[in-house]
Amino acid sequence: MAVLQVPKTCPAGVVVNEGPDFHVEVEEVPVPVPGPNDVLIRLNATGICYSDIHYMLNDLPIPAMSTFSVRSPGHEGAGVIVALGSNVTNWKIGDRAGIKPAYDACFNCELCWTGRETYCDESPQIGLQFPGSYQQYVLSPARYTSRIPEGVDDFSAGPIMCSGSTIYCSLKESGLRPGDWAVFPGAGGGVGHMGVQLAKAMGMRVVGVDGGEEKRALCMKLGCEAFVDFEKVKDVAEEVVRICDGKGAHGVFVTATSASAYASAPLMTRISGKVMCVGLPPAGTAIAGADPLLFVGKNLQIIGTKVGSLLDTERALEFAARGLLKPICEVFPLAQMPEAVKKLQSGKVAGRVVVDFNA
Template sequence: MAPSIPKVQRAAVIAQTGSKVQVKDDFPVKQPEELAPGECLVRLHCTGVCHTDLHAALGDWPIPPKAPLVGGHEGVGEIVAIGRDTAESPVKIGDRVGIKWIAYSCLNCEQCRKGLEQNCAKAKLSGYTTDGTFQQYVVSWVNCVTPIPEGIDSEAAASVLCAGVTVYRALKYSRTLPHDWVVLPGAGGGLGHLAVQYAKYMGLRVIAIDGGEEKRQLCEKLGADAWIDYTTCKDIVAEVKRIADGKGAHAAVVTTAHPSGYTQAVDYLREGGSLMAVGLPAKAELSASIFFTVFKSITISGSYVGNRQDAIEAVNIAAAGKVKVFYAAKPLKELESVYEDLGKGKIAGRIILQM
């Protein structure tokens, strides 16, 4: 017997870009008979909150979001309906699945065929160009949702679907080998605390950079080999080099939204090092010495979320107990206060909204 689908639901809506969040109890639910082939309806258990969601609410990125907007892109829930005439669906009603930043990609263009589904020209972005996971029921696409395996709770899986996938892919393509040094600016935050764990899983030595006692304790608990507090350290470049054998780090995965995380990296990387650009400051530009970038054979790579395979790998590693998500659970109605804390850099780990 098919589950009962309500006509309306609770959703957190941004009426226009830059306005405050309004939690409504009468937001419409797309009905099963309205789903197009390939679409599915997911009843959400929970959703994560990401700094990207704050950018979407503020509209401070170069590409504007839709408005009105239901934000959110880290949802986990159960499929309750699939569009009529959907052919060869890889998922079925009742499956637990995750909804990511990349809600849809065509899977047939050059970028998709090369594994760069996130760069598909037809991509739909959850909580940005299409309504996302800050609602009880969300429409997604059967070929793009991520199956969630046993061994991981929905709250933890939610954060892995964005923060985890993003840092996992950046580390995966950072050209590092076991025992290499990797620097993680923003290591105590939502992305950073997962990056510490994925890096340790890959056998890397981690230099964690962040500010404050709470974040220091979290990073050291997760296995960071060294800690640098940017609020008290007078010369971060010199300190990284001192820790990393006097030569500098092999790679940096910059998750902080502050531009200084990028400008320092070329200076503290050793010859042949890799700078993986992950964090997205709203208006900052990458400033680096061209001479030393060339002279030191530094590789600078933008790493934008991940594809479907990256997501499956990242979730499976977490489900195997190798990565633990540290989160606090809050109700959907507290989203506006979560945004305020995100903007002030007060949140260690992740925030999960329960439906």
């Protein structure tokens, strides 16, 4: 096993009192040792995703982090390879690498063979079933680790591993074409603001839906043709339809997690429109759907998409390398990771929160 400058312990943000009253503390934890097929990555940056909040709140219908003895969530890490397992030949020490929400896959089933490996039954989640990117040194299976291209810094690459890849996947699966109207409830958030950029780069006409002047300014800067402020507009869906030629959106990408965002999305679409479900509300708090009469009358489709695949992640990173995708990040030093988590939980973040392990 090749090794380079690996300490015995490393700093990590860990969840304390998992559940509704959780908080995060930074403490030293043991550095893991790579197995034969693993790489060890020293992270320079990690994005903080609202899925992490869900895991720490334990408000999704899945087993808790503690079930797997995991204390550090996180799945948007970027850094360098510092140790290789004995069987690893496709990486070398010093290579730049990133980790994504899916930890691995079986690569021996139809889903894996068709590029849908994140739905594989043997695709566990990092930061839930394995220690995640809130921990500075993390393991990753060599075959499922993503390469970071030149021209993409770690503070961009980290968030793209989840948010950028996830919304790229949803845009791809929507089938929208250049010139189509793409609407993003939650456009000023971590996933939404990258969706705005990618949709714009793909030639779509983009409408942002969110609340507040800070998010309006961000969305318009990133390429929205129009912005609807739900704090000021009485009937958001009606205003979206008006903007979209009076017919409605070809696709509504719900990156927000509120019940109201999901309830209004079908009303924003035109005939044969699509509602793309991306944001994860707490279990039992929202419904993605509408009266069947609306489905019939509009030939409406509602589609859920999960995190992006290996290829989706590579494609999203390519957009970044070409200068067409740039996560807008508020960077916190490691010691302020607990404050960063609280700020995201409060819903007061425009763009993405990223933690700098070296600050």
